[in-house]
Amino acid sequence: MAGTNGGWKNRGPRECRRSNDERKTGAAHLNSFDIRHSPLDIFAVPDEPVIDLQSDQFFMGEALRQAARACEAGEVPVGAIVVREGHIIARAFNQVELLKDATAHAEMLALTQAQEVVGDWRLTDCTLYVTKEPCPMCAGAMVHVRLARVVYGVSDVKAGAAGSVLNLLQFPTLNHRCEITGGLREAECRALLQNFFAEQRVRQKLEVGQQKPDGQSSGLPPGGRDAELS
Numbered sequence: 053m054a055g056t057n058g059g060w061k062n063r064g065p066r067e068c069r070r071s072n073d074e075r076k077t078g079a080a081h082l083n084s085f086d087i088r089h090s091p092l093d094i095f096a097v098p099d100e101p102v103i104d105l106q107s108d109q110f111f112m113g114e115a116l117r118q119a120a121r122a123c124e125a126g127e128v129p130v131g132a133i134v135v136r137e138g139h140i141i142a143r144a145f146n147q148v149e150l151l152k153d154a155t156a157h158a159e160m161l162a163l164t165q166a167q168e169v170v171g172d173w174r175l176t177d178c179t180l181y182v183t184k185e186p187c188p189m190c191a192g193a194m195v196h197v198r199l200a201r202v203v204y205g206v207s208d209v210k211a212g213a214a215g216s217v218l219n220l221l222q223f224p225t226l227n228h229r230c231e232i233t234g235g236l237r238e239a240e241c242r243a244l245l246q247n248f249f250a251e252q253r254v255r256q257k258l259e260v261g262q263q264k265p266d267g268q269s270s271g272l273p274p275g276g277r278d279a280e281l282s
């Protein structure tokens with residue numbers, strides 16, 4: 053603070069040369085000067101945000117919020133958002149069960165929303181953030197809309213189409229390729245899915261136990277098809 057005050061003192065006389073009247077006011081003038089030009093003004097500048105609101109980390113956090121909404125709705129917890137020029141223009145979570153639509157993956161719903169916002173089927177200046185590596189259907193849609201970039205959280209070693217099983221996003225013979233960033237906030241994305249399927253298995257065991265006292269299997273894989281996610 054000593055240095056700052058020194059700076060203020062150095063500026064004072066120069067500022068006080070503005071008029072004779074001002075010079076005559078003495079201390080009273082300095083008080084008014086204090087109010088207008090106090091070095092304490094530096095504290096009025098808003099603090100820099102702790103979170104970078106333009107970072108991949110932040111945007112994946114928003115996709116995770118969508119995934120949490122899916123979980124609350126009893127859906128496989130996958131969330132997606134679309135970002136254009138630093139703004140989120142679409143948010144969606146997996147709604148296959150709610151809509152009784154196998155194509156209602158988070159990414160598909162988010163892409164449709166984004167196209168409505170942009171007013172075009174081309175999303176060439178957009179980035180999609182999704183908590184799980186896209187499946188072949190969604191990756192195909194991303195190529196169709198000419199998406200610039202795809203950022204995903206956890207890999208899907210059984211069905212991932214962004215490099216794990218196949219790479220449709222950068223397929224050599226297709227007419228568009230997306231930039232890919234994988235593994236962002238991976239642990240959180242994975243934990244959400246693992247917790248969901250663990251709860252599903254417990255629920256199914258309870259249901260099977262109630263319906264089949266002999267413990268016979270229902271024949272369905274625990275947690276359904278998506279339970280074998282990485």
Ligand code: ZN
Nearest residue numbers: 157187189190
């Ligand atoms: Zn999909």
